[in-house]
Amino acid sequence: LNPILIVGLNGAGKTTFTGKLALFLKGKKNQDVYLIPADNFRPAAKEQLIKHAKNIQVDYFDSDLSMLPKDIVKAGMLEAQKLGKTTVIVDTAGRLQVDEELMSQLVDAKNELKDPEVLLVADAMTGQEAVNVAKVFHEKIGLTGAVLSKMDSDARGGAALSIKYVTGVPIRFVSVGEKMSELEPFHPDRLAKRILDMGDVVSLVEKAQDAIDEKEAERMMKRLEKKQFTIADFVKQMDQINKLGSMSSIMKMIPGMGGMLRQVGDLSPAEDEMKKMRVMINSMTQKEKDDHKLLNDSRIIRIAKGSGNTEKEVRDFIQKFEQMQSMMVNMMGMMNGGGMPNIPGMPAMPGFRQQASGGKKKKSGKKKGQFGSKFF
Numbered sequence: 001l002n003p004i005l006i007v008g009l010n011g012a013g014k015t016t017f018t019g020k021l022a023l024f025l026k027g028k029k030n031q032d033v034y035l036i037p038a039d040n041f042r043p044a045a046k047e048q049l050i051k052h053a054k055n056i057q058v059d060y061f062d063s064d065l066s067m068l069p070k071d072i073v074k075a076g077m078l079e080a081q082k083l084g085k086t087t088v089i090v091d092t093a094g095r096l097q098v099d100e101e102l103m104s105q106l107v108d109a110k111n112e113l114k115d116p117e118v119l120l121v122a123d124a125m126t127g128q129e130a131v132n133v134a135k136v137f138h139e140k141i142g143l144t145g146a147v148l149s150k151m152d153s154d155a156r157g158g159a160a161l162s163i164k165y166v167t168g169v170p171i172r173f174v175s176v177g178e179k180m181s182e183l184e185p186f187h188p189d190r191l192a193k194r195i196l197d198m199g200d201v202v203s204l205v206e207k208a209q210d211a212i213d214e215k216e217a218e219r220m221m222k223r224l225e226k227k228q229f230t231i232a233d234f235v236k237q238m239d240q241i242n243k244l245g246s247m248s249s250i251m252k253m254i255p256g257m258g259g260m261l262r263q264v265g266d267l268s269p270a271e272d273e274m275k276k277m278r279v280m281i282n283s284m285t286q287k288e289k290d291d292h293k294l295l296n297d298s299r300i301i302r303i304a305k306g307s308g309n310t311e312k313e314v315r316d317f318i319q320k321f322e323q324m325q326s327m328m329v330n331m332m333g334m335m336n337g338g339g340m341p342n343i344p345g346m347p348a349m350p351g352f353r354q355q356a357s358g359g360k361k362k363k364s365g366k367k368k369g370q371f372g373s374k375f376f
Contacts, residue, residue, distance in 0.1 A: 005119070006090060010041075010042060011094070013150060017175055018091040020182070023056045024173075031086045034061065034079075034088045036091070037072075038063060038090050045091070069109040074112045076088070098140075122159065124174075130148075144169060145169050148174045279307045
């Protein structure tokens with residue numbers, strides 16, 4: 001039975017990370033995970049963790065929060081053993097700042113576990129303060145690793161380098177969004193590229209391989225070859241992109257886009273616009289999604305009323321879709337021509353389409369246990 005103790009200050013994202021880690025270990029490592037809510041300090045922490053557990057379909061311990069954390073851990077571990085679980089993740093209490101009572105409780109909880117992995121969740125947005133917190137936690141409890149949360153923010157993650165230097169423990173993961181699936185194993189070289197605004201294409205490709213349905217992508221390519229791209233196809237593309245994460249997290253992985261992202265600022269209006277489009281589309285019939293030319297005045301009035309938008313907003317969407325349709329079809333035409341068009345200062349790209357869709361996949365070369373841990 002492998003125990004993992006999650007520690008950190010209030011607001012760092014411990015409970016959310018606990019759910020993300022459970023999903024990662026269940027999906028990527030085929031481990032039978034059990035969650036123990038042991039945060040008896042923050043109101044609703046237990047309910048939040050149970051909600052995560054139900055959403056990702058893992059078992060949890062119905063702890064009695066009137067008990068001390070060490071007693072909750074002891075009872076939870078006994079239950080996990082009875083159920084034959086392979087991995088137990090314990091979510092612990094935090095404080096607004098480090099204090100003796102907190103540390104004493106965490107040490108007692110750790111002592112109830114046999115050789116646990118102790119992960120500190122540090123808020124990437126706090127910068128140097130995250131480093132100071134990591135140093136104290138390591139001195140008092142003894143960490144085996146750290147996690148940087150809120151990496152979908154403006155924080156570039158430079159704290160990771162300092163945490164590693166000060167504590168000597170490895171950074172295990174970075175949390176890059178609010179969704180349970182938005183957790184990435186830490187790769188120093190990739191973070192360095194993000195800090196320098198060089199992007200992280202490798203991580204983006206790995207995300208795409210996990211999230212995108214290959215058969216659906218091939219079907220889409222064949223349709224585009226025939227100059228077919230409908231609103232129904234657009235919806236499927238939106239669904240695929242949503243699986244990759246938020247718009248800001250995707251842009252940060254594209255070389256040079258980090259600087260543009262800082263200039264643009266908040267992307268939530270653009271994401272809200274996408275949600276509005278989705279509501280409009282949901283008000284359409286399947287025939288209308290398959291052929292937007294059917295959208296005459298009476299149909300547009302019906303869609304506007306059904307989606308809570310104005311007729312002008314529906315017409316604007318149709319116009320934007322037609323522009324996108326033209327762009328997608330033209331792009332496929334360029335790829336079918338044997339190469340992308342020549343761009344000044346850049347070499348021609350013959351055989352681009354063949355390279356993109358027909359080549360053999362190379363093995364990633366990643367090794368199991370690359371983090372030097374029995375868990376990851």
